[in-house]
Amino acid sequence: MAIRPAEQLIHKAAWLYYAHGLRQDQVASQLKISRASVAMYLRKARETGIVNISTSTQLFTDDVLARQLEDAFKLDAVWIAPENGHVADPSTDIAVLAASVFLELIKKGDRIGVAWGRTIYTIADIMSYADLQDVTVVQLCGNLGAPYSYRPDQCTMEIARRLNAKGLNFYAPLVLTTEELARGLRAEPVIREQLSGISECNLALYSVGTVDADSHVVKCGALTASEMEVLRRAGAAGVIAGQIIDAQGKALDCSYNRRIISAELSSLRKIEKRLVVVQEDSKFGPLVAAIAGGLCTHLVVGARMARRLLDHAGPAAEKVA
Amino acid sequence: MAIRPAEQLIHKAAWLYYAHGLRQDQVASQLKISRASVAMYLRKARETGIVNISTSTQLFTDDVLARQLEDAFKLDAVWIAPENGHVADPSTDIAVLAASVFLELIKKGDRIGVAWGRTIYTIADIMSYADLQDVTVVQLCGNLGAPYSYRPDQCTMEIARRLNAKGLNFYAPLVLTTEELARGLRAEPVIREQLSGISECNLALYSVGTVDADSHVVKCGALTASEMEVLRRAGAAGVIAGQIIDAQGKALDCSYNRRIISAELSSLRKIEKRLVVVQEDSKFGPLVAAIAGGLCTHLVVGARMARRLLDHAGPAAEKVA
DNA sequence: CGCTCGGTTTGACTTTTGTCGAGAGCCATG
DNA sequence: CATGGCTCTCGACAAAAGTCAAACCGAGCG
Numbered sequence: 262m263a264i265r266p267a268e269q270l271i272h273k274a275a276w277l278y279y280a281h282g283l284r285q286d287q288v289a290s291q292l293k294i295s296r297a298s299v300a301m302y303l304r305k306a307r308e309t310g311i312v313n314i315s316t317s318t319q320l321f322t323d324d325v326l327a328r329q330l331e332d333a334f335k336l337d338a339v340w341i342a343p344e345n346g347h348v349a350d351p352s353t354d355i356a357v358l359a360a361s362v363f364l365e366l367i368k369k370g371d372r373i374g375v376a377w378g379r380t381i382y383t384i385a386d387i388m389s390y391a392d393l394q395d396v397t398v399v400q401l402c403g404n405l406g407a408p409y410s411y412r413p414d415q416c417t418m419e420i421a422r423r424l425n426a427k428g429l430n431f432y433a434p435l436v437l438t439t440e441e442l443a444r445g446l447r448a449e450p451v452i453r454e455q456l457s458g459i460s461e462c463n464l465a466l467y468s469v470g471t472v473d474a475d476s477h478v479v480k481c482g483a484l485t486a487s488e489m490e491v492l493r494r495a496g497a498a499g500v501i502a503g504q505i506i507d508a509q510g511k512a513l514d515c516s517y518n519r520r521i522i523s524a525e526l527s528s529l530r531k532i533e534k535r536l537v538v539v540q541e542d543s544k545f546g547p548l549v550a551a552i553a554g555g556l557c558t559h560l561v562v563g564a565r566m567a568r569r570l571l572d573h574a575g576p577a578a579e580k581v582a
Numbered sequence: 583m584a585i586r587p588a589e590q591l592i593h594k595a596a597w598l599y600y601a602h603g604l605r606q607d608q609v610a611s612q613l614k615i616s617r618a619s620v621a622m623y624l625r626k627a628r629e630t631g632i633v634n635i636s637t638s639t640q641l642f643t644d645d646v647l648a649r650q651l652e653d654a655f656k657l658d659a660v661w662i663a664p665e666n667g668h669v670a671d672p673s674t675d676i677a678v679l680a681a682s683v684f685l686e687l688i689k690k691g692d693r694i695g696v697a698w699g700r701t702i703y704t705i706a707d708i709m710s711y712a713d714l715q716d717v718t719v720v721q722l723c724g725n726l727g728a729p730y731s732y733r734p735d736q737c738t739m740e741i742a743r744r745l746n747a748k749g750l751n752f753y754a755p756l757v758l759t760t761e762e763l764a765r766g767l768r769a770e771p772v773i774r775e776q777l778s779g780i781s782e783c784n785l786a787l788y789s790v791g792t793v794d795a796d797s798h799v800v801k802c803g804a805l806t807a808s809e810m811e812v813l814r815r816a817g818a819a820g821v822i823a824g825q826i827i828d829a830q831g832k833a834l835d836c837s838y839n840r841r842i843i844s845a846e847l848s849s850l851r852k853i854e855k856r857l858v859v860v861q862e863d864s865k866f867g868p869l870v871a872a873i874a875g876g877l878c879t880h881l882v883v884g885a886r887m888a889r890r891l892l893d894h895a896g897p898a899a900e901k902v903a
Numbered sequence: 904c905g906c907t908c909g910g911t912t913t914g915a916c917t918t919t920t921g922t923c924g925a926g927a928g929c930c931a932t933g
Numbered sequence: 934c935a936t937g938g939c940t941c942t943c944g945a946c947a948a949a950a951g952t953c954a955a956a957c958c959g960a961g962c963g
Contacts, residue, residue, distance in 0.1 A: 272641040279637045312637045316600045317713045320593040392638050616943045
């Protein structure tokens with residue numbers, strides 16, 4: 262694409278149209294180009310984040326349910342996507358909301374940690390573009406040759422691209438065959454640096470994974486279904502950034518966890534804002550575990566899940582609200 | 583206006599339209615209302631700041647001139663509005679830019695100090711609405727029964743209204759007849775509190791005033807033209823928040839300055855971001871004084887003024903850039 | 904030198920959006 | 934209980950924005 266003149270024009274067109282409130286034909290005559298070109302420039306401006314259109318997510322926190330959840334689980338903020346069933350795809354709703362919330366939480370100069378999963382990739386995919394300065398997106402865990410499109414590095418890169426931010430990938434596999442190898446790799450300067458940099462993030466985005474045969478880690482071949490079954494018996498309750506956690510949200514003491522290259526849970530907890538997004542109802546257990554482990558400060562869920570969480574918190578908590 | 587149901591609907595319509603990218607007719611059928619209503623809701627959503635459309639002001643800082651000014655005067659950021667003369671009203675251009683810059687500088691939870699003047703009021707007037715939470719707008723100086731519409735309290739209130747923020751007005755006149763009275767009033771708890779609260783702002787917005795017969799303080803009757811003339815001979819170089827400053831940007835030692843209720847210059851300097859906006863070419867002298875006094879960290883000016891400032895900084899400064 | 908190729912620009916057309924006046928519903932009031 | 938304002942809503946029309954195929958333009962290449 263033409264480098265400079267086009268950029269200039271896009272900026273000017275966007276400026277006249279959105280800031281000054283001129284009509285497209287007025288912009289066209291001012292810039293001495295056709296209106297059709299103006300329309301095209303404006304689309305580009307929106308696509309590249311030169312103009313930002315954001316809608317307040319206030320509505321979704323105003324919900325009584327959201328407040329109750331914040332109280333019951335001591336969370337900083339909760340957003341609840343309504344599931345009236347009137348929207349074509351209810352899970353998209355959650356992702357759209359999550360994308361807005363995510364964008365709203367980002368500030369200039371932020372360092373953002375991103376995990377992976379279908380949910381995260383969906384968010385990345387529908388997220389609008391922005392032109393943040395000085396933002397860095399770091400990958401929270403090693404890579405996995407997933408059979409799907411949502412590999413960890415892709416999640417990171419796509420989000421970085423949308424934000425016009427710098428993307429820092431992890432050039433290591435998520436899981437290795439031996440504990441020794443994992444230890445050795447973690448000690449590598451490049452890897453060590455990235456791992457220690459994670460706690461310097463001020464915003465993290467992740468979902469949780471289930472610990473059954475349908476789990477992503479199983480589907481991607483990091484574990485076999487039977488290995489997972491064993492872990493589940495041993496107390497596995499969920500997956501966060503490729504790591505198995507127990508019902509208390511602590512890393513499960515198992516060989517698998519020692520063989521992975523991923524953010525330490527303690528590093529994650531040091532991140533100021535930990536945004537957890539959950540779409541599927543089946544992730545109830547894992548989510549509860551993550552919350553118990555203090556891995557979540559900001560939460561985006563559907564209404565059904567929200568009610569279930571509140572029920573789980575017990576009648577005592579409900580009385581408070 | 584209807585209180586709750588309408589708000590809800592506006593929010594939902596805005597959400598479906600802007601976040602989900604549905605068309606108006608789709609939104610209409612989803613919400614079971616006519617498309618015309620949807621269009622109306624969307625307008626309201628934009629007007630009330632439920633949706634935010636902002637365009638990056640990057641373009642205006644990218645300017646070489648802007649960089650040179652930043653270097654020459656050690657400013658944090660400079661925005662320069664082009665004055666190609668192709669726009670109907672060039673001074674509006676500066677105000678539109680200033681409004682965008684101002685909005686861009688505001689963060690949630692901020693405390694914002696606002697002075698007064700035609701420039702400030704113009705900005706307030708064209709500024710788009712926003713739905714910031716937890717923002718407080720405080721008036722930087724006492725009131726003045728101006729013959730114009732832009733009284734200090736109006737500037738503050740209008741900006742607060744646009745931001746959906748809390749407005750803190752100064753219930754005191756800007757200038758009193760005797761120094762004793764001014765001293766007494768400043769000692770009043772209400773006033774004292776407000777004055778001391780000013781240094782807690784993290785963003786200030788003001789312009790500078792001239793010190794001739796056309797000065798606002800003269801027009802508003804705070805000083806007579808001849809008194810002003812005397813002050814000018816005594817070294818008055820400009821007006822900031824109703825206060826007379828000399829060429830070094832220090833408060834001029836004069837009776838007038840002792841008779842006013844306004845932010846101390848030292849308090850202003852404590853504010854992290856001091857956004858100064860200058861429209862008129864005649865304000866060159868006052869602006870130079872304000873910059874000299876460290877009263878400006880962020881600057882929005884027209885191209886002509888920018889060049890003049892750079893010339894003033896001297897060839898030495900130009901070589902640096 | 905003429906060709907193709909990638910891209911931008913344009914005019915003409917279609918779709919989407921904005922607006923306005925008319926009508927419907929709703930309260931408070933006489 | 935009718936009346937008069939009031940706001941909210943809708944349908945129809947006008948205006949604006951989006952889209953697309955064709956034209957254009959310049960660069961690189963045979």
